[in-house]
Amino acid sequence: MKKILIADDEKNMRWILGKALKDEGFSIVEAADGQEAVELFIDTEPDMLVLDYRMPDMDGMEVLKRIKTINQNVPVIMITAHGSTDAAVEAMKLGAIDYISKPFDMEELKITIKKVLNIEELNNTIDYLKTRVIEAYDSRIIGSSKKMQEVFQLIDKVADTPATILITGESGTGKELVANAIHNKSTRKDKPYIKVNCGAIPEALLESELFGYEKGAFTGAQNRKVGRFDRAQGGTLFLDEIGDLPLHLQVKILRVLQEREFERVGGTEVIKANVRIISATNRDLEKMVQEGAFREDLLYRLKIIPIQIPALRDRKEDIPQLVDYFINKFAREMSKETIIMDEDALDILTHYDFPGNIRELENIIERLVILTIDRKITVSILPKEIVKGAFSKRDNFRLPSEGISLEEVEESFVRQALELAKGNQTQAARLLGISRHALIYRMEKFKI
Ligand SMILES: Nc1ncnc2c1ncn2[C@@H]1O[C@H](COP(=O)(O)OP(=O)(O)OP(=O)(O)O)[C@@H](O)[C@H]1O
């Protein structure tokens, strides 16, 4: 039921308005002056306000200003005095969605209210659709490598089952993306999808975050708090960084998985949990079990279906496609024209190990898209560590069994660096990790 706050200093007016709108099925909150209107606005969170412009002390315009600083999305209809167009214009400028002048016909007001609420609903739908579109775009998982294809097949197979899933993989491999995909492909996709980062919430707060608490559970618990398990009812709960869960909470999560029920902190009511659990970690839970830091029984409950996401260095075939995808993504975000990466630069990227996996690649590309000149990404703007790291990985960097002359290697690399940098000495020196001075010294030595 939509709640409307009516603020008018005339008791009769409030009564007539209130009755008419109650008959239309709205719930009504009444304020007798501006101050009370602001207070009730905060306390009762109405869906709409009908404000009389003329009130003693704080008038409708002042109330409008204040509530717009509290929540600018709640629509306000201003009731202005007969013939005062100025007030109407001012109210609209301050953010009122419509106005109506006294004396008005009740039908007129009802129609205005319904029109406004319809606009509200449309706006909400648009916001909702916008986030869905962004989510859908952001949740594309790139990967044509055999290893990722296997992951995709597994996702398709298990998404629409109630099975508990444990996603493992190094930092930045896309665990959260996979969790999102599973929820979105399940029949629960229109139900809540609640995430908890077990590592990011202070240990002392984590239990009440997860399970909520009852009023009076401890000093300061003035109201009941609904926990994330409650909020996830009917949907999916994603327990991220599950390896960071302290032992005493591991017991409680185990209970939810086994009994499908929980209690709020300080509560006695047993609540049924209809929640699908997906968890993720970059830690080695098996090892933590051996060290006594993770419960073995919980691990087995969590990993009914284990999904292991391979590190990027173990699926380098995916790098070119990911590079393309991120270049396009950032170019579009920054409203830049088409950008391409030249072959040498791509070659260096595919020889780099990416300890931070896809997140690292994504950050690198973002930086490159900003730095690029002439819409082309070349070796000269790649981060130095990457160029170095890639060189030390290349096979032709191995010492041949018959040995090699260090002088020749040095000369060859100085030449290659100059070539890559198209003769620019500062850039060539950067590629070799030496000063420009040291480069010039070597160029003279090798008569380049
Ligand atoms: N296959 C992929 N295709 C496109 N983008 C990806 C892919 N994998 C990861 N990303 C992007 O890389 C970033 C890191 O992914 P995500 O947060 O899912 O990783 P994670 O494994 O949860 O990392 P962490 O362990 O650090 O929490 C995100 O911006 C994500 O969108």
Ligand SMILES: [Mg+2]
């Ligand atoms: Mg993550």
